[in-house]
Amino acid sequence: MPAETLTTDKNPFKGRKYIRGVGRRKSASATAQLYVRGSGKFVVNKRELIKYFSRADLADIARAALGALGGDKTYDFNVSVSGGGSHGQAEAIRLAVARALLAHEEDSRPALRAAGYISVDRRVKERKKPGKKRARRSPQWSKR
DSSP: OOTTSOOOSSOTTTTOOOEEEEEEETTEEEEEEEESSOOOOEEETTEEHHHHSSSHHHHHHHHHHHHHTTSOSOOEEEEEEESSOHHHHHHHHHHHHHHHHHHHOGGGHHHHHHHTOSSOOOOOOOOOOTTSSSSSOOOOOOOO
């Protein structure tokens, strides 16, 4: 079993009360559990955030909603995410974390709204149409 998984005898999140937030982006879906009195842990699919995303910019995207609030409060997050690619998963995590923070303290709405973290981006890949090469790309026209 990999060393980076959180499969110890005592699960740090077990038995604690949490606030849930759900976020979706493209075909990725994330559920974030916010634990109020925490130590700053951010766990994604039983791995630390930095170890889950191989690129640091994706980890920054996932953690961005906390940065919009100033980062003076310590929360623990346990996130489960599935589907999509890594960038879509990072943005789904960001929306889930922002919604959990909104459920905890409603007065953080202006800061999160100004940063654009509670706006839902509904763009998804358009389906391929019959007679086309892709969704809109037509076959090359030949006069003769």
